[in-house]
Each structure stands twice: as C-alpha cells, then as structure tokens.
Amino acid sequence: PVEQVEPDPDKKTLVILVPLPGTGWGAISLLKKLDTENYNVVVISPRNFFLFTPLLPSCTTGLIEHRSVMEPIRNIIRQKKGVVKYYEAEATKVDFENRLVHISDDSEIKGEVSNTVVPFDMLVVGVGAENATFGIPGVKEHSCFLKEVGDAQQIRKRIMDCVETALFKDQTEDEVKRLLHMVVVGGGPTGVEFAGELQDFFEEDLKKWIPEIKDNFHVTLVEALPNVLPMFSKQLIDYTESTFKEEKITVRTKTMVKKVTDNSIEAEVTKPDGSKEIETIPYGLLVWATGNAVRSVVRDLMNQIPAQKSSRRGLAVNEYLVVNGTENIWAVGDCAITNYAPTAQVANQEGAFLARLFNTMAKTDDIERELKKLSAAQAVAKNEEERNKVFDEIKERQKQLRRTKQIGPFQYSHQGSLAYIGKERAVADISWVSGNFASGGTMTYLFWRSAYLSMCFSTRNRCLVAFDWIKTKIFGRDVSRE
Numbered sequence: 001p002v003e004q005v006e007p008d009p010d011k012k013t014l015v016i017l018v019p020l021p022g023t024g025w026g027a028i029s030l031l032k033k034l035d036t037e038n039y040n041v042v043v044i045s046p047r048n049f050f051l052f053t054p055l056l057p058s059c060t061t062g063l064i065e066h067r068s069v070m071e072p073i074r075n076i077i078r079q080k081k082g083v084v085k086y087y088e089a090e091a092t093k094v095d096f097e098n099r100l101v102h103i104s105d106d107s108e109i110k111g112e113v114s115n116t117v118v119p120f121d122m123l124v125v126g127v128g129a130e131n132a133t134f135g136i137p138g139v140k141e142h143s144c145f146l147k148e149v150g151d152a153q154q155i156r157k158r159i160m161d162c163v164e165t166a167l168f169k170d171q172t173e174d175e176v177k178r179l180l181h182m183v184v185v186g187g188g189p190t191g192v193e194f195a196g197e198l199q200d201f202f203e204e205d206l207k208k209w210i211p212e213i214k215d216n217f218h219v220t221l222v223e224a225l226p227n228v229l230p231m232f233s234k235q236l237i238d239y240t241e242s243t244f245k246e247e248k249i250t251v252r253t254k255t256m257v258k259k260v261t262d263n264s265i266e267a268e269v270t271k272p273d274g275s276k277e278i279e280t281i282p283y284g285l286l287v288w289a290t291g292n293a294v295r296s297v298v299r300d301l302m303n304q305i306p307a308q309k310s311s312r313r314g315l316a317v318n319e320y321l322v323v324n325g326t327e328n329i330w331a332v333g334d335c336a337i338t339n340y341a342p343t344a345q346v347a348n349q350e351g352a353f354l355a356r357l358f359n360t361m362a363k364t365d366d367i368e369r370e371l372k373k374l375s376a377a378q379a380v381a382k383n384e385e386e387r388n389k390v391f392d393e394i395k396e397r398q399k400q401l402r403r404t405k406q407i408g409p410f411q412y413s414h415q416g417s418l419a420y421i422g423k424e425r426a427v428a429d430i431s432w433v434s435g436n437f438a439s440g441g442t443m444t445y446l447f448w449r450s451a452y453l454s455m456c457f458s459t460r461n462r463c464l465v466a467f468d469w470i471k472t473k474i475f476g477r478d479v480s481r482e
C-alpha cells in the first residue's frame with residue numbers, strides 16, 4: 001500500500017470529478033493509465049467502486065451476483081504511485097470562475113463536516129449521465145431504472161415480490177395477470193438485454209421452481225421507434241426480433257409511453273394505417289430504459305460557460321476533450337458530447353487518451369524546466385568546450401520537446417457492438433474483422449461471454465463472474481426475495 005502523505009505543493013491538483021481510477025468508465029480508465037506521480041489526484045464520487053455495466057443486466061436475475069462486477073476504488077488507488085485521494089461525495093457544483101468544486105457527503109453516515117470545496121488547477125468531469133424520463137408523469141415514482149447496482153438489486157427484489165404476490169391466497173385472475181406482466185420500456189441495448197435475461201430467468205428457473213406462474217408470466221418490450229436496437233444492422237435487428245418471438249417476448253414497436261401510474265402505462269400506439277390510439281397496459285414490474293439525460297451538476301456548469309449555450313445533451317468538447325469555452329476543464333464519457341455514442345467503449349478510450357495527454361504535458365513541463373536550467377548554465381559556461389557541451393544538450397532536449405508535443409487529437413477506434421438477446425444468443429456488429437461482420441446466435445453468445453470476461457476489471461472480477469456462471473448452471477438462480 002502507498003503511504004498517504006500530504007499533497008505535494010509543487011504539483012498541480014488534478015480533480016477528477018468522478019472516477020480517476022475513479023468510479024465510472026471514463027474516470028477509471030484515466031486513473032489507471034495516469035502517471036499519478038506528476039499530479040495530485042482527488043477522486044470524488046458517491047460510489048466508492050467501479051461498476052462493469054455490461055454485465056449489470058445479468059445481476060437483475062441473480063445470474064451474476066452484483067459484487068462480482070464491482071471493483072473497490074480503494075483497491076485501485078492502493079496500486080497507484082504518489083498521492084491519490086478519494087472522497088465519497090457528490091460534486092454538487094463546479095464554480096468555473098473561482099476554480100472550486102463544491103462537494104457534499106450524501107451517504108447515510110455524516111460527520112460534522114459534510115459539505116466543503118476542493119480547489120482545482122485542472123479538472124476532469126466524468127460524472128456520466130442520469131436516466132432520461134422526458135418529464136413523462138409517473139416514471140420516476142413508479143418504475144425501476146437499470147444503471148446502478150442498487151437498481152439491479154431493486155429489480156431482482158421486485159420480480160420475486162410480483163411472483164409471490166401473484167400467488168397470494170384468493171388473488172383475482174386479472175390481478176395475477178397484471179402482477180406477472182413484466183414491462184420494459186426502451187428497445188435500446190439496455191432494454192433488450194434486460195428483457196432477454198428476464199425471459200431466461202423464467203424459462204430456466206422460475207418455471208421449474210414455481211410452475212403455478214407458467215401460464216401468466218409474460219415479458220413485453222415497448223419501443224417508440226419502428227424497431228429495436230437502432231444502432232445495429234437490419235439483419236441483426238430482424239434476428240433479434242425473431243429470437244424474441246421464439247422466446248415469447250412480446251415486442252411492441254411504434255408504441256410511445258406517455259404516462260405511468262402505479263399499475264399501468266398509457267401509450268400512444270401508431271397503427272399500420274398511420275392512425276394513433278391510446279392504449280393502457282397493466283404491469284406488475286416496470287423497467288424504464290430510455291437512454292441518457294444530463295446531470296444537474298453538468299447542466300449548471302454549462303450554464304456558467306457562454307460557449308456551451310447551444311449545447312443540449314452535455315458538455316461540448318473539442319478534439320482534445322477540452323470543454324469548449326474553458327482552458328483547464330476536460331470531460332470524458334457520457335457527460336461529454338462528441339461524435340460518438342455514449343458507450344463504455346468510448347468512455348474507456350477517452351480516459352486513456354486523457355491519461356496520455358496529461359502524462360505528455362507533465363513530461364513537457366519537465367523538459368522546459370530543464371531547458372531553462374541549461375540556458376542559465378550556458379550563459380555562465382567557463383570555456384568554449386563547456387559551452388558546446390551544454391549547447392548539444394539543449395538541442396537534444398528541444399528535439400525531445402518537439403516529439404513530446406506531437407500528440408494528436410482524440411480518435412475513437414470502434415471495436416464493434418455486442419448485445420445479449422436471451423436464449424444463449426447474442427448479436428455482434430464487429431468492424432475489425434475484414435469489412436463489417438454481423439453475426440447472431442450461439443457462437444456469437446460464446447464470443448460475447450469470453451469478450452466480456454476478458455474485459456472485466458480485474459482477475460478477481462473475472463474469477464467471480466466465471467464462478468457465478470458455473471454456479472447458476474449447476475444450481476439455478478436463487479429465487480429468495482432479498
């Protein structure tokens with residue numbers, strides 16, 4: 001373990017507003033690759049762990065236990081050199097003009113001080129995004145989201161609560177049908193993967209453990225657009241929709257939810273003739289997965305910077321991920337607006353790029369400092385020979401400086417898109433195989449599993465996930481409601 005000492009005053013204070021090795025994809029990736037001997041890093045996040053989101057849908061049914069996809073920030077920091085601090089707190093406001101980050105401890109246990117400020121020289125915002133609700137009434141009050149560990153735990157509990165309540169003595173037939181109707185809103189990858197996992201749970205375990213529910217348990221996926229998974233090719237969209245049909249998941253496309261109550265959704269359905277109709281769909285469990293919205297701390301920062309006026313979906317950044325209208329604020333991941341989709345893959349590459357950029361900047365500072373010293377030495381050189389020696393060294397350092405300064409802008413390299421669709425099948429659009437390779441099916445599923453296993457944060461995570469898969473194969477998922 002690295003001894004925690006007071007921050008070195010000669011260094012800059014780098015505050016990563018979330019994960020440095022921080023806690024989300026962008027920040028963790030930055031922290032991992034950053035040479036922390038050159039910066040005083042302060043990680044601020046209410047979540048003291050990194051979450052491997054691609055396997056979060058599997059945690060909703062207990063296929064994977066949530067702790068298997070979490071990596072404690074303390075474990076990450078422990079392996080860094082220099083001083084890296086972590087505060088379990090939310091960044092509530094970035095004071096752009098005074099270079100301050102206001103932080104607040106919103107956890108259950110609070111000390112005498114739970115609000116304070118952290119000054120910064122350079123700031124990296126990596127707070128991600130929140131769940132989009134589009135202001136639709138009732139969404140926040142009645143549905144479950146699927147972004148954090150707590151969401152997956154809540155869903156797992158509610159599935160079993162719906163099942164057990166449906167089996168309550170003398171329950172009416174309509175109520176049993178409603179309670180066992182699992183509705184997922186949003187046909188993006190989050191909604192599709194969750195629907196697939198839920199149907200697997202029913203087919204592989206619930207049906208066997210609780211056969212009384214087998215005629216009424218039903219999953220419906222609701223999507224406003226004409227098809228699900230719009231980022232995948234037409235062939236894979238068709239493959240997903242036909243697999244869902246086989247799995248008996250109902251896909252309701254061209255159905256836009258407009259209102260949510262505690263037991264039903266109201267949706268505007270576009271009929272084949274183009275006419276529109278309002279339909280009420282009762283549900284027992286409602287999972288809302290309609291994409292990202294800007295966090296309030298990011299919106300507030302945008303409002304302080306005139307150059308961000310026209311930006312709507314997050315912080316507009318330049319090709320070096322510098323927030324437009326600032327010189328010392330960078331943004332990574334879902335809170336930054338680039339030409340790429342808000343994915344873990346993009347956030348991960350952005351974090352790694354910033355680490356390279358900052359490491360280079362630190363090296364440049366070192367060389368410039370040395371150049372100053374050499375110039376002074378040249379001025380007081382005693383003879384021609386000494387002067388020439390210093391001159392050669394200066395030339396060498398200047399060459400080094402030019403090389404170091406040649407870091408190009410951020411370029412994203414797309415490795416492909418993968419999504420699990422249930423029934424041990426996955427879809428993949430992979431660009432690194434000659435041309436564009438689109439595939440779906442069991443082989444793709446095995447590829448999906450091995451790819452995600454290899455991408456897990458640590459060997460510990462990899463082992464835990466593999467054990468969970470084996471455990472479930474042998475014993476089935478645990479249906480206790482806890």
Ligand code: FAD
Nearest residue numbers: 018023024025026053054091127128333334342343344345
């Ligand atoms: P996040 O990873 O969301 O991290 C944000 C961090 O900021 C968190 O630690 C949070 O606690 C912290 N935070 C929030 N507010 C504050 C605040 N005010 N102050 C300080 N800290 C704060 N992408 C893929 O490429 N492939 C996939 O297979 C995939 N699967 C996904 C599955 C699910 C269920 C979900 C929800 C997303 C998935 N994604 C996937 C998308 C991917 O997870 C995101 O694009 C990625 O997490 C973005 O990284 P980020 O660092 O910007 O934000």
Ligand code: NAD
Nearest residue numbers: 186187188189190191223224256257290291341342418419
């Ligand atoms: P998304 O934005 O990809 O999809 C949301 C869907 O909800 C859209 O298709 C939209 O038309 C629909 N929708 C919006 N409002 C609606 C309404 N009122 N009624 C019905 N449908 C409505 O969101 P996501 O799936 O949460 O994904 C967020 C990001 O994370 C994306 O960039 C995605 O690529 C990424 N992600 C990737 C993976 C993966 O690669 N396997 C998995 C999960 C998430």
